[in-house]
Every structure is written in structure tokens, then in C-alpha cells.
Amino acid sequence: WEMSRNHIIKLYYDIISPYSFIGFECLLRYRVVWPIDVVLKPICLGGLFKDVGNTPPVKSCEAKANYMAKELQMISRHFGIPMNVPKNFESFVMTANTVDACRLILATQKLRPDKAEEVSRQLFDRFWIDNKEVKSDADLRECLKRAMVDKPDDLMDKIHTPEIKDQLKKNTKEAQDIGAFGLPWIQVNKAGGGSEVYFGSDRLPIIGEFIGQSYHGPLRHLSLF
Numbered sequence: 001w002e003m004s005r006n007h008i009i010k011l012y013y014d015i016i017s018p019y020s021f022i023g024f025e026c027l028l029r030y031r032v033v034w035p036i037d038v039v040l041k042p043i044c045l046g047g048l049f050k051d052v053g054n055t056p057p058v059k060s061c062e063a064k065a066n067y068m069a070k071e072l073q074m075i076s077r078h079f080g081i082p083m084n085v086p087k088n089f090e091s092f093v094m095t096a097n098t099v100d101a102c103r104l105i106l107a108t109q110k111l112r113p114d115k116a117e118e119v120s121r122q123l124f125d126r127f128w129i130d131n132k133e134v135k136s137d138a139d140l141r142e143c144l145k146r147a148m149v150d151k152p153d154d155l156m157d158k159i160h161t162p163e164i165k166d167q168l169k170k171n172t173k174e175a176q177d178i179g180a181f182g183l184p185w186i187q188v189n190k191a192g193g194g195s196e197v198y199f200g201s202d203r204l205p206i207i208g209e210f211i212g213q214s215y216h217g218p219l220r221h222l223s224l225f
Contacts, residue, residue, distance in 0.1 A: 006036050008210045011041060012180060013120075014183055014191040016045055017182075019200060029222040030219065035213075036211070040117065043102065047172045065089065078213065082129055098123075098134055098135075100135065107164050110164070144156075152160075185197065
């Protein structure tokens with residue numbers, strides 16, 4: 001067994017973060033054309049904001065919230081992601097609770113690691129395309145069903161275990177320790193040594209340059225939508 005010769009890219013994300021959805025889709029597309037392994041690291045964005053003293057961007061000022069809603073439509077169009085930004089964008093985000101959704105991803109990583117990506121995608125889809133909550137057991141079970149995960153009870157039971165709750169806190173602290181103040185937060189560990197961190201879903205050209213790869217735009221032909 002030999003170590004992967006690929007560059008390791010850690011994606012810190014939360015389902016509540018629309019730019020995380022874009023970053024998630026883009027990195028997984030780029031895995032096809034770049035020698036990278038993508039490691040998924042769900043965190044609790046609300047906890048991170050509290051710990052570093054940041055405010056949600058939709059709360060920072062009205063003009064920013066209004067622009068953000070428009071910008072997300074432009075960016076998602078560019079990447080071929082059929083995201084729907086709800087009319088009540090601010091309250092949609094501020095009243096949502098995605099903690100159990102992120103715990104579900106962690107439970108999936110433990111019990112069904114082969115399904116962690118698909119479960120993440122179904123949670124993002126439900127929240128940012130269907131604009132439905134990912135909060136109740138029924139919400140989460142629907143996402144597991146769409147991800148075609150058998151034995152969903154095992155995963156649902158695992159969500160509220162100390163192990164999974166601690167793992168979410170640990171991931172959140174790990175992101176904070178490498179400088180995160182918002183999401184997505186991306187850490188790139190180069191195969192030959194050297195590491196850089198990036199904020200946001202639009203840093204792919206810079207990441208490419210860091211690992212000696214060319215940026216090829218949105219790679220819409222690799223979209224799963």
C-alpha cells in the first residue's frame with residue numbers, strides 16, 4: 001500500500017452555506033481533471049461564527065444580502081447548478097438549522113463512507129434547489145432515500161451519539177485552527193509538501209496554480225444535474 005501521490009484538498013462546509021454547495025460541486029468536478037483527493041469535512045457554521053466573532057453575511061448589511069441573493073443566481077448559472085435562491089433569502093437562512101444534516105454526513109462517513117458524497121449532495125439539493133428544510137428526521141430520511149442508502153435507521157441512530165456530536169465540534173475547531181471565519185474553507189496540501197488555505201468557492205484558478213494545474217472554467221459537461 002502506498003500513499004496517494006495526489007494533492008489532498010480538504011473542504012470544510014455546512015449545508016446552510018450556498019457557496020459551500022458551489023465549492024463542493026466544483027471540487028468534485030475538478031477531481032476528474034486534476035490529481036486531487038477531496039476530503040469532506042462538515043462543520044457547524046453557526047458555531048464557527050460564534051467562536052471567531054463573525055456575523056452571517058446576510059446580517060452584515062441589507063445591500064450585501066440583496067447582492068448576495070443575485071450573485072448566487074449568477075454563480076450557479078455559470079457553474080450549471082440549478083440553485084434556487086428563495087425570495088425570503090435572509091429569513092430562509094437565518095431560521096434554518098442544519099446541525100443534524102451535517103451530523104448525518106459524519107454518520108455516513110463512519111458507517112457508509114462510499115455514500116458520504118451523495119448524502120451531502122442530496123442535502124444540498126433539498127435545501128438549495130428544493131428550498132426545503134433539512135432539519136427533521138423525515139427531512140433527513142428523505143435525503144438518505146434519494147441517496148439510495150440502505151439501513152437508514154443505523155445512520156439516523158448514530159446522529160445523536162456523543163461520538164458524532166464531538167466529531168462535528170472537532171471539525172469546526174479544526175477549521176478555526178487553520179484560520180477559517182466563513183465557508184467554504186479549503187485547505188490544499190500539496191503532494192510534494194506545502195499547504196495553503198482559501199476562503200470561498202471562486203479560488204479554483206489560484207488553487208490550480210498552486211498545484212501546477214490549469215483551470216478549465218466551470219466544467220459544466222461534468223455536472224451531475
